Amino acid sequence: MTLPAHVVGLWATLNVALTLVLPVYDEWPFALVLHLLATGLVAAFGVAVLVAVRRRGLGPQLRLPYRSVAALATGALGLVVTLSVVWGWWLLLLAPYPLIVLLVTLRSERMPADVEPGPLRTPRPVPVDRPATNREIRAEALESAHARKRARRGEAT
Amino acid sequence: MSIRGIFDDIFLLELSIAGAVFVVITVLLVVFLVRRRAGAGRPASSRADNIVLEVSYAVALLGIAVFLVVVTAQANHRQQQMQAQFRGAPDVVRVDVTAFQWCWRFQHLDGPASTTGTCQEDPATRPTLVVPIGRPVELRMTSHDVVHALWIPDLALKSDVYPDHTNSLAVTFDHAGTWLGRCSEFCGTHHPTMDFYVRAVPEQEYQQYLASGSPA
Amino acid sequence: MTTTSAPSPRPAPPAGRGTASAWLTTTDHKRIALLTLGTATFLFLVVGVLAMIIRAQLTLPSQHLVSNDMYHGLFTIHGSGMIYLVVTPIAIALGVYLVPLQVGAPAIAAPRLAMAGFWLYLGGALIIFSGFLTALGPALAGWYSYPPLSGSRYTPGAGQSLWIAGVFLAVLGLILQAATVLWTALLKRGPGVTMLRMPVFTWSTVATNLMVIGSFPSLLAAMGLLGWGRVFPQLFTENLWNIGYQHLFWFFAHPVVYVMFFPFVGVVAEVLSTFSGRRFFGYRATVVSLLVFAAFSMSVWGHHMFSTGQASNDYYSLTSILLLVPAGVEYFGFLATVIGGHLRFRVPMLFALAFVPQFLVGGLTGIMVATPVIDYQVTDSYFIVAHWHYTLAAGSLFGIFAAFYFWFPKATGLMLDERLGRWHFWLLVVGTNVAFLPMFWLGLQGMPRRLATYLPGDGFTTANIVSTVGTAVLALGVLVGVVNVVTAVRYRRRPAPDDPWEGFTLEWATSSPPPPLNFDDDHPLPPVRSFAPLLDEREHAGQEGADDPAEHGALR
Ligand SMILES: [Cu+2]
Numbered sequence: 001m002t003l004p005a006h007v008v009g010l011w012a013t014l015n016v017a018l019t020l021v022l023p024v025y026d027e028w029p030f031a032l033v034l035h036l037l038a039t040g041l042v043a044a045f046g047v048a049v050l051v052a053v054r055r056r057g058l059g060p061q062l063r064l065p066y067r068s069v070a071a072l073a074t075g076a077l078g079l080v081v082t083l084s085v086v087w088g089w090w091l092l093l094l095a096p097y098p099l100i101v102l103l104v105t106l107r108s109e110r111m112p113a114d115v116e117p118g119p120l121r122t123p124r125p126v127p128v129d130r131p132a133t134n135r136e137i138r139a140e141a142l143e144s145a146h147a148r149k150r151a152r153r154g155e156a157t
Numbered sequence: 158m159s160i161r162g163i164f165d166d167i168f169l170l171e172l173s174i175a176g177a178v179f180v181v182i183t184v185l186l187v188v189f190l191v192r193r194r195a196g197a198g199r200p201a202s203s204r205a206d207n208i209v210l211e212v213s214y215a216v217a218l219l220g221i222a223v224f225l226v227v228v229t230a231q232a233n234h235r236q237q238q239m240q241a242q243f244r245g246a247p248d249v250v251r252v253d254v255t256a257f258q259w260c261w262r263f264q265h266l267d268g269p270a271s272t273t274g275t276c277q278e279d280p281a282t283r284p285t286l287v288v289p290i291g292r293p294v295e296l297r298m299t300s301h302d303v304v305h306a307l308w309i310p311d312l313a314l315k316s317d318v319y320p321d322h323t324n325s326l327a328v329t330f331d332h333a334g335t336w337l338g339r340c341s342e343f344c345g346t347h348h349p350t351m352d353f354y355v356r357a358v359p360e361q362e363y364q365q366y367l368a369s370g371s372p373a
Numbered sequence: 374m375t376t377t378s379a380p381s382p383r384p385a386p387p388a389g390r391g392t393a394s395a396w397l398t399t400t401d402h403k404r405i406a407l408l409t410l411g412t413a414t415f416l417f418l419v420v421g422v423l424a425m426i427i428r429a430q431l432t433l434p435s436q437h438l439v440s441n442d443m444y445h446g447l448f449t450i451h452g453s454g455m456i457y458l459v460v461t462p463i464a465i466a467l468g469v470y471l472v473p474l475q476v477g478a479p480a481i482a483a484p485r486l487a488m489a490g491f492w493l494y495l496g497g498a499l500i501i502f503s504g505f506l507t508a509l510g511p512a513l514a515g516w517y518s519y520p521p522l523s524g525s526r527y528t529p530g531a532g533q534s535l536w537i538a539g540v541f542l543a544v545l546g547l548i549l550q551a552a553t554v555l556w557t558a559l560l561k562r563g564p565g566v567t568m569l570r571m572p573v574f575t576w577s578t579v580a581t582n583l584m585v586i587g588s589f590p591s592l593l594a595a596m597g598l599l600g601w602g603r604v605f606p607q608l609f610t611e612n613l614w615n616i617g618y619q620h621l622f623w624f625f626a627h628p629v630v631y632v633m634f635f636p637f638v639g640v641v642a643e644v645l646s647t648f649s650g651r652r653f654f655g656y657r658a659t660v661v662s663l664l665v666f667a668a669f670s671m672s673v674w675g676h677h678m679f680s681t682g683q684a685s686n687d688y689y690s691l692t693s694i695l696l697l698v699p700a701g702v703e704y705f706g707f708l709a710t711v712i713g714g715h716l717r718f719r720v721p722m723l724f725a726l727a728f729v730p731q732f733l734v735g736g737l738t739g740i741m742v743a744t745p746v747i748d749y750q751v752t753d754s755y756f757i758v759a760h761w762h763y764t765l766a767a768g769s770l771f772g773i774f775a776a777f778y779f780w781f782p783k784a785t786g787l788m789l790d791e792r793l794g795r796w797h798f799w800l801l802v803v804g805t806n807v808a809f810l811p812m813f814w815l816g817l818q819g820m821p822r823r824l825a826t827y828l829p830g831d832g833f834t835t836a837n838i839v840s841t842v843g844t845a846v847l848a849l850g851v852l853v854g855v856v857n858v859v860t861a862v863r864y865r866r867r868p869a870p871d872d873p874w875e876g877f878t879l880e881w882a883t884s885s886p887p888p889p890l891n892f893d894d895d896h897p898l899p900p901v902r903s904f905a906p907l908l909d910e911r912e913h914a915g916q917e918g919a920d921d922p923a924e925h926g927a928l929r
Contacts, residue, residue, distance in 0.1 A: 003567075003568050004559035004560060004568065007559070007568070007579070007664070008559070008583065010664075011583055011664055011667070011668055014665070014668040015587070015668055015671055015672070018668065018669065018671070018672040018692065019672070021688065022672075022685070022688060024688075025685040025687055025688035026685060027675075027684070027685040027688060028620075028683075028684075028685075030617060030620060031620055031675070031685075034591065034620060034621070034624050035624075035671070035672065038587040038588060038590070038591060038624065038671065039587065039671075041586055041587055041590060042583060042586055042587045045552075045555075045586050049556075049559055049560065052560055053560065058560055058561075058562065059560075059561065059562075059563075059564075060477070060478040060479055060480070060561050060562070060563050060564075062479075064400055064480055064484060065400050065484065065485050066400065067398040067399075067400065068398050068399060068400050068484065068485045068488040068489075069398050070485050070489070071485045071486070071487075071488035071489035071491075071492055072397065072398065072488075072492055074489040074492065074493070075489060075491075075492025075493050075495070075496050075546075076492075076496075078492075078493045078496060078542050078545065078546075079496040079500070079542065082496075082500070082538040082539075082541060082542050083500065083538065085534070085538055085600055086531060086534040086535055086538050087531075109485070163746050164746055164747060164749070164750050167744060167746050167747055168741070168747050168750075171740060171741050171744060171747065172741075175737035175738070175740070175741070178733070178737060179730070179733055179734065179737060182704065182708065182729070182730065182733060183730045183733075185708055185712070186708065186711065186726070186729060186730065189708075189711055189712045189714075190711070190716060190726070193649075193711065193712065193713075193714050193715065193716050194716050194718070195715055195716055195717050199715060200715055201649060201650035201651040201713065201714050201715035202651055202713030202714070203651065203652075203912070204654070204713060205651075205652045205653075205654060205655075205656060206654070206655060206656065206657065206658075207654075207655075207709075208657070208658070211655050211658040211702065211705065212658075214701070214702070214705055215658070215662075215698060215701070215702055218697060218698045218701040218702070219695075219698050221697070222694055222695050222697050222698055225694050225697075225740065225744075226690070226691050226694050226695070229690060229694070229744040229745065229746065230687050230690065230691070232744075232745075232746045233686060233687065233690070233745040233746050236745075236746055236749075258527070278435070278828065302521065302527065303519075303521045303522040303527055304519050304521070304522065304615065306680065306753060308753070308754075308819075308821065310750075310754075310818075310819030311819070313749065313750040314749075315680055315749050315750060315752065315753075316680055316682055316749075317680050317681045317682065319612055319615060319616070319681075319683075320521060320610060320612070320615070321610060321611055321612040321615070322612040322615075322616075322683070324681075324682040324683075325682075337819070339819070339821050340821070341752075341753040341754065341821040341822075342519075342753055343445075343514075343515050343522070343753075343822070343823040344522060345445075345522060345527060345528075346441050346442055346445070347441065348441075348445075348823065348824075348825075349441065349824045349825045349826055349827070
């Protein structure tokens with residue numbers, strides 16, 4: 001269950017170990033701080049993984065937003081903010097528009113938690129006898145596709 | 158042994174190892190591409206692991222890695238010691254090197270001699286650093302503006318040159334000659350022509366140069 | 374011939390799914406990935422054209438087809454474009470497409486975050502290229518943009534500022550995408566798909582995205598510092614900030630090299646094992662080596678600073694050379710898989726096979742440049758240029774094309790042409806090696822990198838002519854690839870079956886292209902007992918009765 005968190009945790013630990021060798025080589029402390037900060041980010045991610053596993057367990061994503069206008073708004077907001085650094089702070093006057101769209105859509109695009117999302121289903125493992133794809137099957141697929149195409153053109157099959 | 162000699166030794170060592178590894182892997186690959194092609198009719202193996210083999214192989218690799226780490230670290234220390242020795246020599250020739258967009262200035266500390274240029278495509282516009290044969294030379298380099306790098310390819314001598322910081326290179330020229338030096342850190346519009354020369358001359362000629370400011 | 378308007382062999386998709394607005398507000402990880410991959414592929418061609426101009430200029434000595442500053446802009450946009458906008462996004466977005474499929478999940482975690490990643494990346498790319506429209510032209514301080522050169526005092530003009538803003542935005546987007554892929558692989562796997570049943574490619578993205586999370590924020594800080602310095606240029610008169618920038622930058626920029634490499638180790642592993650007809654040899658060793666490799670690659674950044682005189686070279690040399698151990702383990706897996714295989718030489722296989730010796734050249738010269746006494750001489754010379762073109766063009770690019778030919782049928786439902794594919798492959802092999810091998814020689818001869826032109830007396834002419842000829846062949850190869858895609862999409866003559874290659878991993882169990890939620894009633898998720906579930910099924914069907922996959926070394 002907690003293997004994912006362990007993978008991240010062990011990885012961060014290996015990073016710390018490598019960091020701790022730095023002082024032996026008398027490297028500028030800035031390098032050490034930089035490396036530890038980065039490891040801190042990874043460790044924080046690991047903690048988030050651990051918390052998520054404890055709270056919701058493992059398993060596929062079942063609750064999906066149905067659109068991503070919020071993402072578009074985020075992109076526009078990022079564009080306005082960074083361009084304002086280049087072209088002048090007045091560009092920030094445009095920032096409220098994508099910000100409002102973002103705030104509105106962030107919640108409204110999500111499906112309510114208690115609603116079974118339309119076409120979404122948990123994939124269930126169904127044992128099936130799946131024949132190996134081989135040359136014959138491929139030829140068959142090709143043949144049926146051609147047949148469909150001919151049919152669409154109104155030719156005799 | 159010179160700095161160039163250390164480079165040549167280690168480069169040759171690593172080139173031989175790399176060459177051998179490349180040949181072994183490529184030959185193995187090609188041989189088995191032929192032997193194992195579908196037309197040859199050998200069925201695919203269903204084996205997925207051989208932990209013992211993999212671990213012993215990894216340990217062998219670690220041995221090679223440690224060997225390379227030790228050998229190359231030693232070479233690096235030899236190189237650093239050699240430079241420290243040059244710097245500490247009583248007869249060391251000290252030259253202050255200033256890099257700027259886009260040329261070099263060489264200021265001798267032993268005398269009033271100083272040289273600079275405009276570093277255009279015409280080689281006559283490049284400055285020439287004059288040094289004596291056989292005595293260690295220390296170049297103390299700093300930049301007037303952006304990061305440059307001083308590189309004398311034939312001597313395997315290179316160091317970045319920073320503003321607000323001094324780096325030092327020390328080297329001995331054991332025979333007369335002229336070497337081309339370049340800027341190897343990209344530094345703006347006229348970076349490609351930011352070249353200079355180093356000319357090693359006999360001691361007497363060097364003393365004349367120091368006194369007069371121009372080579373005899 | 375009558376026009377064929379998208380005849381799909383499958384039932385018609387629900388109305389409205391094909392419209393532009395459906396694509397641009399999608400939450401489907403496959404579409405998010407295709408938008409990103411499509412943008413990156415288009416930019417690959419654009420940025421590749423810049424390289425053609427660079428090679429044209431360098432073919433003969435004393436040529437001035439473009440001015441020095443335009444040349445500097447071209448190599449800056451070529452280098453930073455390939456790294457920030459082409460190979461890294463492809464490396465990450467390949468995971469966006471494949472990871473949910475390979476772990477049997479119906480969707481990616483936080484799809485809107487992944488889509489925001491695409492928009493930020495697209496915005497960043499547009500900002501960077503908009504530099505060409507400014508009065509003083511695009512950024513021209515190189516892909517690592519060292520201060521003080523990249524400061525407003527020495528590089529005035531909006532082009533450089535736009536570049537800084539664009540790189541910041543694009544990389545921010547890539548971090549978001551990487552985080553969603555990692556979250557999916559760690560937490561959102563389908564039933565039966567345990568961590569140790571994830572395919573090698575998925576594991577490679579885990580290692581990759583851990584590095585992204587740890588190291589990419591450092592670039593955001595570096596770009597912030599550059600932006601600050603453009604407003605207050607006084608900052609970069611102090612060595613502290615100049616060398617500090619280099620640390621921040623390389624702390625990102627070495628790991629990014631492996632971000633541009635690991636996913637293609639995964640791709641090559643998948644392709645080699647599929648066309649060898651056997652499971653990948655040494656799965657566990659490869660998984661461990663990928664993770665260790667990734668951890669070590671976080672501590673090697675200083676090997677880019679050997680010649681600064683301000684770094685502890687021995688430490689960075691130690692960590693860099695130790696990388697040969699995990700790299701060697703991965704190569705062992707490649708070779709052992711081929712050695713016990715039943716090999717079919719289809720186009721993806723050809724690209725994967727060429728990756729093996731070609732990337733090896735990049736790796737072996739990588740050990741050389743990780744050696745301080747060699748690096749003092751070859752750094753900032755064409756030797757370095759040759760070295761990383763062997764890793765990125767001869768390595769990652771071949772991995773990209775292997776992936777392209779391998780998964781194109783899955784993503785589009787159309788097969789690419791084998792014959793054109795072979796032409797594409799052989800032209801690319803010849804072109805790549807003829808273009809980049811002479812550069813090693815040029816570097817050892819003393820040619821510095823980023824040289825807008827050279828003199829007849831420098832002795833660089835012959836090798837440069839050879840290199841340019843190679844580049845032309847390489848370009849022709851890419852062109853054949855483009856023709857292959859265009860004809861396949863235009864005429865739709867070759868519909869792809871679900872599993873055209875006899876694949877092993879879950880994406881081959883669903884339709885081509887997969888349904889919106891990846892698996893449906895017609896294409897249910899098969900039982901997963903190892904990292905090659907479809908191979909298990911086939912072996913199961915082959916020898917009815919006798920059967921515990923563990924006997925064949927399958928992992929449980
Ligand atoms: Cu310079």
